[in-house]
Amino acid sequence: MHIDHCMRGGRPAIRLYGITESGNSVLCYVTDFLPYIYIHTPDGFQPHHDAQLMKWLEDKSKSLVNVVNDGQFVYDETIYESNIDFELRFMIDIKILGVNWIKLKKGTYEEKYQHSSRCQYVVETSYETLISHDFSDQWSRTAPVTILSFDIECTAQPGKFPVAQLDPVIQIACVILVHGETEPCANIVLVLGGCTGIPSYTVRSYNTEEELLWAWYDLFIYVDPDVIIGYNIESFDILYLVDRAKFLFGNNSLSKSGRNKDEYTKIEDNLTTNKAYGFRDTKRILMHGRAVFDIYRVIEREFKLPSYKLDHVSDHFLGEKKEDVKYSDILKLYDGTNDDRQRLAQYCLKDALLPLHLMSKLSLLINYIELARVTGVPFVYLLACGQQIRGLSQICRTAFRDGYLVEAIDYQEGSTVKPYEGATVLDACVGYYTVPIATLDFSSLYLSIMMAHNLCYTTQITPKRAKEMGFAKDIDYIETPNGYLFVSQMVRRGLIPTILSELISARKCIKAAIKNEADPEKYKILEGRQLALKLSANSLYGMTGATKRYLLCVSIASSITSYGREMIQTIKEVVEKKYPESKVIYGDTDSVMINFGDIPLEDALRIGREAAEYTTGFFKKLINLEFEKMYFPYLLTSKKRYAGLYYTNTQKYDKLDVKGIQIVRRDSCNFIRDLLK
DNA sequence: GTATCGCCCTAG
């Protein structure tokens, strides 16, 4: 038996491992946090049958716990730091990535940089730290992550009773995955009560809820997870654990499940009304050093599905169903035979496994870690906060690098901003078309407008100032279709165009690298990274028009849309002039649908490509019109509502493309969808 | 009976 020192859950711990005389391998930890120890036996052996081992552990742990409790282990910052062996912890720990600007302190900056009295966003700790931080390799590090997936089954329905009065008969299934660690670690199921008859899992039994709760916190020491996942755990499971601990043990005695032993796990109300994600009444769990990553929240955000029940979601993505156990049967099974309890354990286990499978199948964790790296916000912000913080983070990062200060806009409750004009939707020539309909699209229209015309917070100029500077129109500055002035690149390159071109070129590099990547794991990471770069580039336009908080700039947003409106009209005119028999039958924002008449698909394909190339010539550099697809036949029922067979070649259609019609809407019943289809 | 508004959910 070997003994050494290590860190678990950010705390000093003693680790015991080895093979006992009776041939069982064992691994356990003792910390200052809990007097319990954890035993791992890889072959499913039940340690309490090994009297010799148990006695040895009992003696040993008593003396060890005393050692720990006597304070011979001092919490040592350097051990904690050196134990940080992977990137995610940096992401979780706000302090390290230098995004403390979110904690704003007014005035500090003015002392140093008196010329800018308008600046309010200040790096609280150290500006020098932030600007000297090397971001150059920020997108290239990889590291292992420890994940804990869990689920609780409870015999009482949540919501029916106050949580503290729930029937204490619960089961916790914990499936533990450890990547990149050397300790042997398998699946663990904890089941309350005398369920030792379940042979296929490593099972520990607990006679009281109190013991079980201790064991739960013990698990945090044993697994020391970076990420805690589950399905809708934020709205029930974690709250349950914390609330029950409060009820049973008083105050917050057990809520120190984070990595910093001096920080309690906090639960905040997270009531948001958000246009993008709708109304939500959730709790936000702040566990120091660990990220709560609720798969339900992710799926709900990323995918449009008719139902978000775990059963449906896992069937949809994995082709797997839940074990079918009714709520009302749980207690019966629990009180039943060994076989019954085994069924219950399997049900629990499945519910903990499915989120893990979903996460890996959809690359959710990888994609979100990449997004955190690209945008520079802490990992937990991605689920807890909206899109603005990501854009703001990118702007601040580049701004500090390039020597700008970011201005704050005071947000007044109830203040209304006049909405600005958006995109043009061309009138739809409603009908059923049995001829090929070609579609021309601008690729990322709003981004290319911002780059091509150098639109940015840092480049707008008043007519008065332009005159004072002796600037010449169309050389030193341009006037947008709705009358705002922006200086040209020669005068000053805008911050947003800089960010955009950096993101786009980074994405190009990664897309090139993906082609040569043979390792499937690395492939997934690169894929997630390029997706993150695309997403974060696309969110910058929304920032400029966001009427609530941070960096509203209607002049930029409305200039972008005004250019867009002008451009869609230009395409329509150019195409109809160049091809007199053609007619633009519909168009929305950045696309036009063209009827070239009754010609074969090959001809439509050729003419479409030609038209895209020809029309692109009418626009500034960086703006590309693409010929992507044809519809044949095409059914246009109104603005934003159409369907058609989608062709990208002349042989076979790719899919049936349906937009806006009841078939794709989730507020009608299945019968209507099926019938219309 | 008609106009208007709020709500939902989509297109881009």
Place this chain on the structure above:
DNA sequence: TTAGCTAGGGCGATAC
């Protein structure tokens, strides 16, 4: 203590 944008169709509730 927190929230990307506008355009648009369709439907039920309400006002007149």
